Amino acid sequence: MSKVLMKGNEAIAQAAIAAGCDAFFGYPITPQNEICEYMSKYLAKSGGAFVQAESELAAINMVYGAAGAGARTMTSSSSPGIALKQEGISYCAGAELPCVIVAISRGGPGLGGILPAQGDYNQATRGGGNGDYKVVVLAPNGVQEATEMVRDAFLLSEKYRNPVMVMADGVIGQMMEPVEINTDPLPKFEKPWAATGESQSRGTRNVINSLFLNPVDLENHNIALRKKYDTIEENEVQVDLYMMEDADIALVAYGTPSRIVKSAIEEMRSQGIKVGLIRPKTLYPFPFKQINEAADKVKFMLTAELSMGQMVHDVRLAVNGKVPVYFYGRAGGMIFEPKEISDAVKSHLGGE
Amino acid sequence: MAVVFQKTKGLTDTPFTYCPGCTHGIIHRLVAECLEELEILDRTIAIASVGCSVMSYEFFNCDAIQAAHGRAPAVATGVKRVHPDKIVFTYQGDGDLASIGTGEIVQAAHRGDNITVIFVNNAIYGMTGGQMAPTTLPGQITTTSPYGRDVSKQGEPIRMAELMAQIPGAAYIERVMTADPVSVRKAKRAIKKAFEIQKNGGGFSMIEILSSCNIGWGLSPVDSLKYIKEEMASYFPLGVFKDKGASQ
Numbered sequence: 001m002s003k004v005l006m007k008g009n010e011a012i013a014q015a016a017i018a019a020g021c022d023a024f025f026g027y028p029i030t031p032q033n034e035i036c037e038y039m040s041k042y043l044a045k046s047g048g049a050f051v052q053a054e055s056e057l058a059a060i061n062m063v064y065g066a067a068g069a070g071a072r073t074m075t076s077s078s079s080p081g082i083a084l085k086q087e088g089i090s091y092c093a094g095a096e097l098p099c100v101i102v103a104i105s106r107g108g109p110g111l112g113g114i115l116p117a118q119g120d121y122n123q124a125t126r127g128g129g130n131g132d133y134k135v136v137v138l139a140p141n142g143v144q145e146a147t148e149m150v151r152d153a154f155l156l157s158e159k160y161r162n163p164v165m166v167m168a169d170g171v172i173g174q175m176m177e178p179v180e181i182n183t184d185p186l187p188k189f190e191k192p193w194a195a196t197g198e199s200q201s202r203g204t205r206n207v208i209n210s211l212f213l214n215p216v217d218l219e220n221h222n223i224a225l226r227k228k229y230d231t232i233e234e235n236e237v238q239v240d241l242y243m244m245e246d247a248d249i250a251l252v253a254y255g256t257p258s259r260i261v262k263s264a265i266e267e268m269r270s271q272g273i274k275v276g277l278i279r280p281k282t283l284y285p286f287p288f289k290q291i292n293e294a295a296d297k298v299k300f301m302l303t304a305e306l307s308m309g310q311m312v313h314d315v316r317l318a319v320n321g322k323v324p325v326y327f328y329g330r331a332g333g334m335i336f337e338p339k340e341i342s343d344a345v346k347s348h349l350g351g352e
Numbered sequence: 353m354a355v356v357f358q359k360t361k362g363l364t365d366t367p368f369t370y371c372p373g374c375t376h377g378i379i380h381r382l383v384a385e386c387l388e389e390l391e392i393l394d395r396t397i398a399i400a401s402v403g404c405s406v407m408s409y410e411f412f413n414c415d416a417i418q419a420a421h422g423r424a425p426a427v428a429t430g431v432k433r434v435h436p437d438k439i440v441f442t443y444q445g446d447g448d449l450a451s452i453g454t455g456e457i458v459q460a461a462h463r464g465d466n467i468t469v470i471f472v473n474n475a476i477y478g479m480t481g482g483q484m485a486p487t488t489l490p491g492q493i494t495t496t497s498p499y500g501r502d503v504s505k506q507g508e509p510i511r512m513a514e515l516m517a518q519i520p521g522a523a524y525i526e527r528v529m530t531a532d533p534v535s536v537r538k539a540k541r542a543i544k545k546a547f548e549i550q551k552n553g554g555g556f557s558m559i560e561i562l563s564s565c566n567i568g569w570g571l572s573p574v575d576s577l578k579y580i581k582e583e584m585a586s587y588f589p590l591g592v593f594k595d596k597g598a599s600q
Contacts, residue, residue, distance in 0.1 A: 023434050049433035053426065054459035061423035061456070065430025068417045069397060069438075073430070091420050195415035195431075197438040200394035205364070207409050208417040 003178035008143045008168065009034035011179045012076075012102055015147035017042060019154045019186045021100075022071040023049040025062035027081060030114045031170040032104035035076040056081040060088030060101075067097040068208035070194030072154055076102035078170070079120050080111060083128055089163055090129025093225075094210030098157035098189075100150065101135075101165045104173035107332045115333025116170030118255060121310035124167050125284045132222050134229045136164040136236065137283040139254045143177035145281075151182055158189035160232060167283065169306060171256040171335070238281035239290050243269070247276030249345060250294050252303040252315050254280050257336070261304050264341035275345060283311070291318035300348060302326040304341055306334075324348075362388040366410045373566040373573030375530040375580075376404060376472060380411055382540045383443070383470055386547050387414065396439040397431050399424045401453075403445035404478045404565075412443075422453025425460035428467045439550055441468040446487040447477045450510045457516070461556045464521030468546045469558040471512060474565040475584060482568035486510045489587055494568070509587060513560045517593035523555035525594040529562035531580040535590075554597060562588055 006014070013035045016024070024043050026036040036052065043050045049066070053059035059075045066073040077085060082103045092099055103124065107117035124137045136156055140146035146168050153164040199205045212218035240258075243265060244250065253261040258279045265275045278294055278301075280287050295301065300323050303312040312327045319325050328344035330336045362384025370376045387393045393414050400409040402421035409416035419427040424442035432440045449457050449471050460467065476494055477483040484497040487509045491500040501509075513527040524546055528539040539561055546557035562584045564576035571579055592598075 023430070025430065051429060051433060051463070054455055057423065058426040058429075058456055058459065061420060061426035062430030062433070064419070064423075065399070065417060065427035066434045067430075068427070069431040069434055071434040073434070087420055088423070095418075195397050195417050197395045197397045197415050197435060199396075199414045205413065206415045209409060211406065211418055 003180045005176050006143065006179050007034060007176050008146055008172045008174060009104065010038045011143050011147050011181065012150055012166070013038035014042070015150040015181050016074055016100070017046050017048065018181050018183045019151045020072050020188065021048060021074050021154070023066045023073040025051050025053050025059040025066070025073070025075050027053050027056050027059050027077065029078045029081040031106060031173050032076050032078045032102070034173070035102060056084035057088065060085040063099045064088055064092055064095070064097060067092065067099040068095065068195050070191045070196050072158070072188070074100040074102065076104065078104045079106050079108050082120060082123065086128035089135060090127065090131055090133060091210050092163045093129070093133035093135060094131060095208050096161040097163070097208065098161050099163050100153045100157055101163060102150065103165055103167045105167060105169050113333045114170070116256065116306060116335065117331060117333060118169055118257070118306040119310065119331065120167065121283065121305070121307065124165055125286070133225060134232070134284055136160070136162060136232060136285070138164065138166045139281060139283050140166065140168050140172060141255055141258050141279065143172060143175065144179045146172055147179055147181050151186060154186060156236065160228060162228065162232070169255045233285040236282060237285045237287050237290070239287035240279040240281055241290070242277040242279065244276035244278065244294060246274055247297070248274040248299050250276055250278050250298045250301045251341070251345070252278045252280070252291065252301055252311070253305065254283065254311065257304050257306055260336060260338055261341055264338035267338055268342050268345060273345065273349070286314050286318070288314070288318040291315060292320060295319040295322040298323060300324040300326060302328060302345055302348065304336065305329045307331055360385045360388050362393055362413050363411055364413045368411060369407050370404065371567045373564065373576060374404070375563045378530050378536060379470065379472055379539070379561055379563060380408065382536070382543050384412060385540065386544045390544065390547055390551060392439045392547065392551060395437070396441070397435070399428045399431070399440065399442040401442060401444040401448040403448050405443050405445060405472065406479065408443050422448050422451070423456055424448065424453065425456040425467070425469065429460055429463065429465050432465055432467055436466070439547065441470060441547070443470045444472070446471070446473045446475065446485045450486040450512050458519065461516055461519040461522040461558070464523070464555045466550055466553055466555050468550050470543065471558055471560045472563045473512070473560055473588065474563040474568070475509070476565045476568040478565045478568045489583060511588060513558070513588070513593045516558050521556055522558065522594050523596040524549050524557035526592045527560040527562070527588060527590050529580050529585055529590060530564070531562070531577045531585070549597065560588070
């Protein structure tokens with residue numbers, strides 16, 4: 001199959017259908033509308049269920065129901081809508097339900113704006129919902145990778161019985177790029193725990209639940225979840241290192257900004273400044289180890305985000321004081337140019 | 353020896369968590385008997401809600417999903433859309449359905465989702481200790497209406513059956529009560545009809561059941577049943593409010 005030119009949101013939706021998504025529940029919000037629209041047009045044709053829910057709350061709770069009943073299911077939204085879904089995401093995490101949440105991020109807080117931003121890093125990686133839980137967060141840097149990550153997201157969610165978020169900034173949702181979507185059938189994990197109705201013939205009742213009134217039971221549940229997250233942190237970190245072999249300075253960026261940073265790196269390299277890029281592809285689990293090791297080889301790091309500084313705190317935790325970690329960010333839908341990144345790097349070179 | 357009565361297979365052996373005198377237990381039995389008699393236990397998924405009946409997933413002898421407060425109809429939609437041949441019902445109280453979950457219940461009916469809703473109206477938040485509910489009667493004393501519900505500030509109680517009957521997608525809406533043996537038998541007939549409608553693909557049904565909360569109301573169990581009959585049923589009239597099958 002050859003590449004086709006597709007808008008990010010539509011490619012994400014097509015990739016989800018190709019990955020065997022059984023059911024999609026969504027609610028309109030810019031800049032992710034094309035996902036809902038594509039699903040409404042094509043999901044039923046491939047035998048799946050599409051419902052335009054009355055709200056993001058209802059949509060994530062439909063996902064909770066469908067996932068609890070054993071379906072491969074997904075919802076999508078953008079920043080304020082993802083905020084509304086947090087209660088349901090917490091329930092999915094608590095009841096250990098596999099599901100995929102696609103977040104096409106825009107500016108905030110509040111209603112914010114509709115242009116691309118990365119101000120939801122904390123919301124995604126810390127969890128806006130209540131309780132001790134983690135959501136796996138994948139952050140693509142373009143349309144092709146977004147389609148691959150949607151596929152990965154279904155696999156990871158079923159492998160670990162955990163919600164997985166694909167968080168892409170609005171640029172990725174809205175821009176068109178050449179893409180080749182993997183149409184190989186995605187293996188389905190057995191779900192002997194699912195509430196499918198056949199309690200009598202199965203001989204046991206399957207119950208989907210996040211309520212544990214006995215504190216001993218709830219603590220044991222929290223401990224079991226923590227062990228699962230430890231396994232995820234051990235095995236599922238994905239990070240891209242670019243020109244880091246000989247780098248004196250490491251830039252850290254994810255999503256669309258990582259590509260702008262690459263242009264800045266090429267420009268600086270031509271001027272003899274040895275800069276490299278660390279690009280987390282998983283925001284949770286975060287590449288703490290890889291960034292900590294990189295800190296041994298560079299003079300400083302600079303994190304570039306479309307926010308006023310969120311991931312930079314994780315980078316500082318990773319670096320653990322070994323070298324300075326600076327920050328450069330734009331927000332509100334404003335996107336930096338490569339020169340702004342180069343200038344930021346150069347401003348920190350001066351003092352040496 | 354001939355067996356003249358035995359507990360329905362629709363209930364597990366787990367002891368109920370309901371207060372003595374509360375009619376949730378009766379309603380559970382009615383629902384469970386209907387599931388058994390209609391031979392749908394092995395294809396039913398119950399959706400439990402938040403409130404006194406939060407543990408209902410432990411009591412109904414079928415698969416179950418516990419839902420967030422008010423969201424049970426949305427969860428039911430999610431289940432039904434991926435298992436259209438299964439029987440899906442929600443079991444919700446008045447705080448859950450008529451307050452925090454009004455959006456979900458109205459929209460599930462609007463979509464005409466082929467599910468059954470068991471709505472237990474006892475005019476109070478029992479689980480949290482007896483606060484005012486959207487269905488609390490005018491003048492009724494609760495822990496958050498200590499001087500009695502003042503309708504000038506707190507509004508009139510919501511009549512959900514009447515409201516839901518206005519929705520084109522709703523196929524069957526009836527209000528019953530559990531106040532004496534006769535009304536209990538009538539309640540069972542209503543519940544059974546609702547499940548039969550779903551079984552036949554008839555669409556959305558809701559049975560509102562006026563129920564007691566003797567602890568929250570501060571009455572004896574016997575006086576509570578009287579309160580259902582005399583006070584609640586006069587504000588919330590019993591009857592069939594919508595029957596699409598009959599009008600066709």
